[in-house]
Amino acid sequence: MYQEVLERFLRHKVAVVGGVALCIIILAAIFAPYVSPHDAFKQDIANTRQPPDSTNLFGTDAFGRDVLSRIIWGGRVSLAIGFLAMLLSSVIGVTIGSLAGFYGGGAEWLLMRLTDMFYSIPALLLILILVAVFGPGFWMTVLAIGLVFWPATARVVRAEFLKIRSEPYVEAAQALGASPSRLIFLHFLPNAMAPLIVQMTLQLAQAIVLEAGLSYLGLGAQPPFPSWGNILAEGHMHLRTAPWIATFGGVFIWITVLSFNFIGDGLRDSLDPSLIGR
Amino acid sequence: MWKRSNSIAISIMVILLAMALSGCGPADDPADDEEPDDPRYGGTITIGYISDVNYLNPIPRISAVDNMVNAWLHDSLVVIGPDGDPQPRLAEDWDVSEDAQTITFHLKEDVKWHDGNPFTAADVEFTVYTILNPNVESTIRPHMASLQGFAALTDSDGPASPDDLDVRPVEVIDDHTIQFNLSRPDATFIPMALSRGIIPRHLLEDDIAAGKDLSETDYTLEPVGLGPFQFIEWSRDERIVFERFDDYHEGRPFLERIVYEIIPDRSVASANLETGDIDFLWEAAPAAWSGLMDLDQIDHDISDGLGLSGVFLNTEEPPFDDRRVRQAMRYALDMEAIVGEYLGDGMSLASGPIPPNIWAHNPDIEPYPYDPTRAEELLAEAGWTPDSDGVMQKDGEPLAFQIETFDFATERQEASIAAQEFWTDLGLEVDTRWVETTVLLERYNSGDYEAAWVNTTGDIDPAGTFGRFHSDNIDSGNTTRFSHSELDGILDEARQLTEQEERRPLYWEALEILHDEQPVLWAGYIPNDYWFNEDLTGFVVTPESEGLFKHLHLVYFDR
Numbered sequence: 001m002y003q004e005v006l007e008r009f010l011r012h013k014v015a016v017v018g019g020v021a022l023c024i025i026i027l028a029a030i031f032a033p034y035v036s037p038h039d040a041f042k043q044d045i046a047n048t049r050q051p052p053d054s055t056n057l058f059g060t061d062a063f064g065r066d067v068l069s070r071i072i073w074g075g076r077v078s079l080a081i082g083f084l085a086m087l088l089s090s091v092i093g094v095t096i097g098s099l100a101g102f103y104g105g106g107a108e109w110l111l112m113r114l115t116d117m118f119y120s121i122p123a124l125l126l127i128l129i130l131v132a133v134f135g136p137g138f139w140m141t142v143l144a145i146g147l148v149f150w151p152a153t154a155r156v157v158r159a160e161f162l163k164i165r166s167e168p169y170v171e172a173a174q175a176l177g178a179s180p181s182r183l184i185f186l187h188f189l190p191n192a193m194a195p196l197i198v199q200m201t202l203q204l205a206q207a208i209v210l211e212a213g214l215s216y217l218g219l220g221a222q223p224p225f226p227s228w229g230n231i232l233a234e235g236h237m238h239l240r241t242a243p244w245i246a247t248f249g250g251v252f253i254w255i256t257v258l259s260f261n262f263i264g265d266g267l268r269d270s271l272d273p274s275l276i277g278r
Numbered sequence: 279m280w281k282r283s284n285s286i287a288i289s290i291m292v293i294l295l296a297m298a299l300s301g302c303g304p305a306d307d308p309a310d311d312e313e314p315d316d317p318r319y320g321g322t323i324t325i326g327y328i329s330d331v332n333y334l335n336p337i338p339r340i341s342a343v344d345n346m347v348n349a350w351l352h353d354s355l356v357v358i359g360p361d362g363d364p365q366p367r368l369a370e371d372w373d374v375s376e377d378a379q380t381i382t383f384h385l386k387e388d389v390k391w392h393d394g395n396p397f398t399a400a401d402v403e404f405t406v407y408t409i410l411n412p413n414v415e416s417t418i419r420p421h422m423a424s425l426q427g428f429a430a431l432t433d434s435d436g437p438a439s440p441d442d443l444d445v446r447p448v449e450v451i452d453d454h455t456i457q458f459n460l461s462r463p464d465a466t467f468i469p470m471a472l473s474r475g476i477i478p479r480h481l482l483e484d485d486i487a488a489g490k491d492l493s494e495t496d497y498t499l500e501p502v503g504l505g506p507f508q509f510i511e512w513s514r515d516e517r518i519v520f521e522r523f524d525d526y527h528e529g530r531p532f533l534e535r536i537v538y539e540i541i542p543d544r545s546v547a548s549a550n551l552e553t554g555d556i557d558f559l560w561e562a563a564p565a566a567w568s569g570l571m572d573l574d575q576i577d578h579d580i581s582d583g584l585g586l587s588g589v590f591l592n593t594e595e596p597p598f599d600d601r602r603v604r605q606a607m608r609y610a611l612d613m614e615a616i617v618g619e620y621l622g623d624g625m626s627l628a629s630g631p632i633p634p635n636i637w638a639h640n641p642d643i644e645p646y647p648y649d650p651t652r653a654e655e656l657l658a659e660a661g662w663t664p665d666s667d668g669v670m671q672k673d674g675e676p677l678a679f680q681i682e683t684f685d686f687a688t689e690r691q692e693a694s695i696a697a698q699e700f701w702t703d704l705g706l707e708v709d710t711r712w713v714e715t716t717v718l719l720e721r722y723n724s725g726d727y728e729a730a731w732v733n734t735t736g737d738i739d740p741a742g743t744f745g746r747f748h749s750d751n752i753d754s755g756n757t758t759r760f761s762h763s764e765l766d767g768i769l770d771e772a773r774q775l776t777e778q779e780e781r782r783p784l785y786w787e788a789l790e791i792l793h794d795e796q797p798v799l800w801a802g803y804i805p806n807d808y809w810f811n812e813d814l815t816g817f818v819v820t821p822e823s824e825g826l827f828k829h830l831h832l833v834y835f836d837r
Contacts, residue, residue, distance in 0.1 A: 043699040045615040062620075062692055063699070136711075218685060218712045223695050237545060237688045240569050 008270035015266025018259035025256055029075035038066035040073040041224055049242040059244040062234060067245055071252050074226035078253070081141050081220070081227070082207040086200055088146030089207075093153025094196070098184055100154070101161025112158065119151040123210070131219045141220045145207050156199050160192035167191075194271035198264050205260035212253050228253045318834035322535040323814065326547045326556035328686045329715055330515045330540050334501040335492050336475025337409060339417045341719065342735050342824055346560070349827040350520055350536055352475030353504040353527075355383055355402065356468060357828045358738050362821045364469045368397070368476065368504065368527070378463035378776055383472075385454040389527040391478050392508040399456040403448045404479035404486075406458075410447070412437050413489055420745060420754055421471040422447075424464035424773075465776040466739040473738075478502055506531040506831035515540055522831075532816070532834035542686055548809075551576060557811040560823075564622025564689045570809050577812045580624050582635040583823045584736030584743075585804035587621055587690070588628065589681065589697070590722070591729050593797050594759040597677055598728070602660040604796040608646045609653035610704040611697055617802040620693040625802035630789045631736070631743050633803040635821060637778055638740035638785040643793050645800070653704050662705075670705040678707035683731040685712045690731040693801070697731075725752075725759050732757075733804055738822055740785055744769050747792060758797035765791045813837050 010016060028035050037057070044064030052059040058067035100111040118126075127144040134140050164170060170187055178186075208228075214220035215229025216236075223230065228249050235246030329343055336348040356364035366372070370384045389397040409416045410425070412434040422428060425447035430438035440446050449457045460467060477492075481502055485495040492498065501509050506528070507520035520536040539556055541547040544563035548570060550556045562570055570576055591598040591607075598604055617625055629645045632638050662670040662677055670677040681698065683690040691712055698708045713721075721727050737743045745751055748769050749761035765788055772784040792798075806823040815836045818829035 041699075043696060045612065045619055045696065048619060063696060223710050224698060234692075237563070237565050237692075239545075241565070 005270045009266050012266035012269060014262045018262030018266070021255055022259040022263065025075055025252070025259075026079060028072050029079050032072045032076055036066075036069035036072040038069045040065060040069035040226060049238060049245075051242070052244055058248045059242065061231070061245050062238055062242070067231070067248055070226040070231055071228065071248055074228045074231050074249070075252065075256075077138070077221045077225060077227035078208050078211055078229065079256075081138065081145065081211045082204045084142045085145035085149065085207040085211075086204045088142060089149035089153055089203060090196070090200055092146065092150035094157050094189075096150070097154035097157025098161060098188065101158035101165070102180065102184055102188060104165075108158075111154075115151045115154045118147070119155075123148040124213070127210070127214060128219070131214070136214075136219045136222055138221060138225075141211055141214055144214075145210050148210075149203050149207065153196070153199055153203070156195050157192055160195055161188055164188050164191050194267075197271065198268045201260055201264035201267060205257045205264070208253065208260070209257055228256075317837070318532045319530075320532075320534050321835040322537060323533050323558060323833070323835075324537045324539055324556045325558040325560070326539045326541045326550055327560060328540070328542055328544055328547070331518070332716075333493060333498055334509065334512065334518070335477065335498055336503075337405075337414065337416045337418065337477060337492055339474070341715075345735075345824040346827045347518065347538060348475055348503075349505065349824060350507040350830055351501055351503040351505045351509055352477070353506075354475050354828075355385075355472045358469060358473055358820050358822055358825055360818060360820050362738055364473060372468070379460040381458040381460070381468065382451070383456050383458070385456065386527055387454055389504060390525045391480075391504060392502045392523055393478075393481075395478070395480055397476070397504055398453040399450045400453075401476050401479045402456050403450050404483065405474075405476045406448045407431075407440065408477065408482070408486055408492070409474075410437075411486065414486070414491055415493065417755065418471065418474050420751060421466065421742065424460045424462050424467055426459040426461050428461070462774055463776045464773070465781070466741040466773075469738050470742055476504060507533075507536055510535075526831060528831060531831035533830070536830070544686060544688065551809055551811075554811070557814060559809040560807070562807060562809050564620070564625075567623055567807075575812050577810055577814070579808045579810075579817065579819055580805050581819050582633065582821065583804055583806035584633060584636070584738065584821055585733055585806075585823055586628060586631060586633070586736060586800065586802070587617075587625065587731070587733045587804055588801045589729055589799040590732050590758050591797060591799070592725055592727055592759060593761075594725060595728070597672075597679065600660050601795055602656045603662075603677070604799070605646075605794075606653040606656035606660070606704070607701065607706075608796050608799045609649045609656065611700050611799065612648040613645065613799075613801055614648070616693050616696050620689050620696060621802050622689060624805035624807060628800040628803050630793050630800055631746075631798070632740055632785070632789060633736065636736075636740055638782060638789075640786040640789040642786075643789055646796075650700075650704060657704070664705050668705050669707055676707050677705065678709075679728040680709040680711055681729040681731060682711045682713050682718055682727060684715050684718055686715065687712075687731075687733075690733070694731050722757055725757070731801075735823055740781075741769075741773060744772075744785065744788055747788075747797060760795070760797040762791060762795060765795075811835075 042065065047060055047064040048062055050056060050060040056066050056068065058071065061067055061070065096111050096115060100108040126148055130144045131140055170183065173183060173187055211220050211227060212229035212232060215227045216233040218233065220229050221227035231249035232246050235249055239246055327343055331344050331347045332338065332341060333344060334348065334351060336352040339345060353368055355367060355369045357367045359365040368386055368389060370386055372381060372383045374381050385399060391397055408414055409418050409422060410431045412432050419432060426445045427438065427443040427447050430443065431440065445459050447459055449459065451457055481497055482495060506523055506526045508523045510519040510521050512518045517540060518538040522531040522534055524530050541550060545566060547559055548562055548566035551559045552573060571578065591604055593599055614627055617627055627645050629643045657670055662672045665671045681694050683694055694710050698710055701708045718730065722730050722732065746755045746757065747760045747765060748756060749766050752759050752761065768784050768788050772781050775781045806819065808826060813835045814833060816833040817826055818832060819826055
């Protein structure tokens with residue numbers, strides 16, 4: 001089956017392009033200290049806002065730092081926040097969604113109303129309140145985005161569990177006396193994986209955009225640490241005199257988010273069980 | 279009462295909202311009743327600025343924006359003219375006694391409040407007692423310290439009544455004559471204490487007698503003043519609208535309306551000026567200057583001011599309670615580069631708190647040079663040694679602090695980031711943080727901060743500026759909480775003198791001490807910058823940056 005999924009994914013051209021672009025960006029971020037052409041933190045007041053040339057391919061920023069190097073390092077922060085926030089939201093969402101979908105009844109009612117409650121708070125507002133109370137920073141950004149995203153995951157997981165609950169193989173396992181944890185981990189979760197993976201991919205993209213938005217407002221990653229969002233924010237003050245700073249920062253957010261969305265599309269099509277085996 | 283919002287969240291929402299709304303500024307009022315004989319009358323001026331006022335009331339004077347907006351609504355006995363000297367405004371003239379301790383003001387007759395009531399000496403008396411009242415928040419109070427009975431009247435543990443005093447500080451002679459009795463000669467009293475707005479006794483007397491602060495009165499919602507423009511409406515964090523007051527005592531103002539538009543993002547404000555959505559911008563972001571200067575439809579006026587930009591240090595708490603640490607911080611900065619690159623073309627490097635256009639400036643004092651080696655030596659003298667990572671340590675504690683500035687002040691944010699790098703090179707651990715204006719101001723004024731990049735407006739008389747380093751004022755303007763007994767003595771002595779030639783040597787000595795002590799890492803002297811629609815004319819520029827707004831009744835559209 002995995003063979004087949006992979007083949008179908010590879011037939012999805014746009015998803016493959018997205019995957020390749022993303023691999024390059026992720027590898028560059030991981031190996032930032034080795035691949036970035038200059039020191040991303042070293043300021044040089046004598047060399048600020050220089051347009052792109054052969055030494056600084058993407059030009060320099062308002063502090064004379066190499067924009068390309070900062071984008072590579074910024075990718076670390078932006079991607080790390082995206083991944084971690086997505087993981088956090090998945091852990092909470094899967095737990096709550098599984099419990100609600102598996103047990104049903106009063107527990108389900110309670111858990112889903114809690115989910116609805118979180119769902120009904122505007123995301124940006126919740127994040128702004130959290131950051132205002134606890135102060136901005138890397139982990140606060142992860143926490144804030146994770147807390148905003150989990151209700152969507154919980155709903156997806158619960159909906160899948162409801163479908164699975166009435167499948168004959170589940171009834172068979174139950175009749176054989178399988179424990180709830182065995183049922184959840186061996187029967188329910190694996191079968192709910194396809195929509196969950198798609199959901200996680202799309203959330204990752206949303207998390208990166210949200211991080212950029214927060215950093216743009218000065219509430220995400222804090223200087224001198226670069227993230228794509230604060231590169232964009234620092235660049236916006238100099239749009240007239242040094243448009244390359246914000247432009248390149250924005251382009252990388254754009255490519256990354258687009259890639260994740262393409263991959264999500266590709267995964268959705270290739271993981272769709274109604275198409276498998278045809 | 280207005281609750282001051284202290285949440286970043288709320289302010290961000292407001293910013294987003296304002297950004298959405300700022301594209302649709304109001305058009306000129308078509309209902310202008312044009313004066314057929316004089317084309318100068320009529321028109322609406324839209325003035326953009328980053329923040330809302332705290333109070334539509336001249337007494338608290340929390341920030342520069344309060345001073346600006348209240349200048350249209352309210353009026354004062356004297357105003358500071360272009361030469362920096364006080365001119366009569368609500369006063370016809372005044373006499374000063376031989377011993378300089380009795381000042382008699384003759385007030386103009388037939389001056390009316392916006393509600394039609396007559397203005398009399400009783401209003402002036404009421405205003406002075408309100409400022410002296412310890413229940414009332416006012417930054418003007420310290421400027422009245424030379425009045426008779428000041429200490430007894432302002433005692434927060436039970437202020438005296440003027441009736442209990444041997445000599446009253448203010449005496450109403452008749453409806454249009456009022457006398458101020460000073461306990462010592464004070465050259466700053468007229469320019470500093472009497473250039474502030476007068477409030478109406480007939481509307482506020484009961485509230486103040488009931489022990490209320492001005493912010494708790496209904497008056498702040500519908501203020502009535504003596505100024506050239508009267509209040510129409512206030513949409514909090516959005517706009518305030520004023521209309522000309524036809525019975526203004528200096529003559530009918532030319533402009534029909536003032537719309538004060540709050541635009542929290544300064545790059546948006548510059549763009550709004552460019553497109554004509556606003557007519558006037560004060561304090562444009564330095565990064566926008568070159569772009570604005572290239573525009574034909576925008577005129578500008580840039581002149582020497584009184585303001586000052588610098589890193590204010592809380593000298594009460596470690597590590598900045600040690601002078602050597604403060605000096606090291608300053609030596610570590612290439613301030614010339616920081617000022618030139620980030621704080622704007624119009625700013626010149628500062629050596630201390632008094633700019634060169636003020637007579638007390640000491641030209642012999644040079645700004646600290648950029649000398650990282652000297653900085654290391656000073657830290658070593660103070661007992662700080664680098665650990666294996668190069669971070670300066672003392673008794674196991676790293677030399678770490680947070681530098682803050684306002685969330686709108688992009689140029690100071692950039693300057694802070696540049697300074698952070700210089701300090702990191704020296705082995706300090708520095709965090710930067712951008713904070714919502716009212717939140718940071720409140721903490722900064724109460725000493726709840728470590729280091730802050732702040733712009734201050736200077737006082738027209740150097741005594742006011744120096745007062746910010748006097749230990750008597752630690753909770754009222756001495757934001758660095760600086761305490762130095764020798765400096766206190768010099769300032770006390772200078773306060774007794776009225777002649778500039780006698781005061782100057784003392785102030786020069788005070789500047790030497792401040793230069794050595796560095797409670798503030800002085801960066802640059804801020805010029806006054808105004809940007810406006812080329813059709814506007816008649817502005818009167820004074821050394822006080824908000825001074826221009828006290829002469830707005832003379833401005834008109836020359837179309």
